[in-house]
Amino acid sequence: MTNTTPAYKRILLKLSGEALMGDDSYGINRGVIERIVAEIGEVVALGVQVAIVIGGGNIFRGVAPAAAGMDRATADYMGMLATVMNAMALQDAMKHQGLECRVQSALNLEQVAEPFIRGKALRYLEEGTVVIFGAGTGNPFFTTDTAAALRGVEMSADVVIKATKVDGIYTADPKKDPSATRYEKLSFDEAIAKNLKVMDATALTLCRDQNLPIIVFSIFKLGALKRVVMGEGEGTLVHL
Numbered sequence: 001m002t003n004t005t006p007a008y009k010r011i012l013l014k015l016s017g018e019a020l021m022g023d024d025s026y027g028i029n030r031g032v033i034e035r036i037v038a039e040i041g042e043v044v045a046l047g048v049q050v051a052i053v054i055g056g057g058n059i060f061r062g063v064a065p066a067a068a069g070m071d072r073a074t075a076d077y078m079g080m081l082a083t084v085m086n087a088m089a090l091q092d093a094m095k096h097q098g099l100e101c102r103v104q105s106a107l108n109l110e111q112v113a114e115p116f117i118r119g120k121a122l123r124y125l126e127e128g129t130v131v132i133f134g135a136g137t138g139n140p141f142f143t144t145d146t147a148a149a150l151r152g153v154e155m156s157a158d159v160v161i162k163a164t165k166v167d168g169i170y171t172a173d174p175k176k177d178p179s180a181t182r183y184e185k186l187s188f189d190e191a192i193a194k195n196l197k198v199m200d201a202t203a204l205t206l207c208r209d210q211n212l213p214i215i216v217f218s219i220f221k222l223g224a225l226k227r228v229v230m231g232e233g234e235g236t237l238v239h240l
Ligand SMILES: Nc1ncnc2c1ncn2[C@@H]1O[C@H](COP(=O)(O)OP(=O)(O)OP(=O)(O)O)[C@@H](O)[C@H]1O
Pocket: 015, 016, 017, 018, 019, 054, 055, 056, 057, 058, 144, 145, 163, 164, 165, 166, 168, 169, 170, 171, 172, 173, 174, 175, 196, 197, 198, 199
């Protein structure tokens, strides 16, 4: 018998910036973002509360040559600003599909987004509004994976769901090693010790210490987000 009740009440979805490019070489592909938003809408319609942390690789990697040789913190602030652009594009696409949505930024950009205020974000989630967190943690030397872990803990999410370009965690990078095999589940300690790269160690450690499970899945697989939320064994589960 198939489940009709979602496995999670509140999720923190980490959306890869690069996933928004589709087959383009950088930027945001309109068709792709609309499809992703439709899939998020299906999950919201199930009554699941959705918080999102968005990456910036689709924009930031396009300017990476200019960032080469730059002061690291300056380049990181540029990367965080790229995530805010993605957050705004995502919010716009959500509005077009009738989804209630707010953007909160970890950097002060008051003309374009509200600041990150934990209590307000929690209230939006309780009301069924999707909250998109832009600008990562607001600090250089971090990543949006770590921001996802941090916001996931702060929002008391039941799970961090990393939507990326591969359908789970493999024994090695599947894009480089075709013989790599996929884990159905593995422990935080194993993922950290094996340095499996798909998620950075800071994010894994924070989730481990707070007992917040992570699921890694492919955002390119149609319907996969809903299957993850329904607990149908999609992707790879990282647990204590
Ligand atoms: N052991 C592994 N298992 C699965 N993927 C891996 C592994 N090692 C490296 N990777 C690579 O990690 C990538 C996903 O992580 P990455 O940090 O590049 O993307 P992201 O965080 O989803 O994107 P963005 O930085 O654009 O937000 C995959 O595309 C895959 O090629």
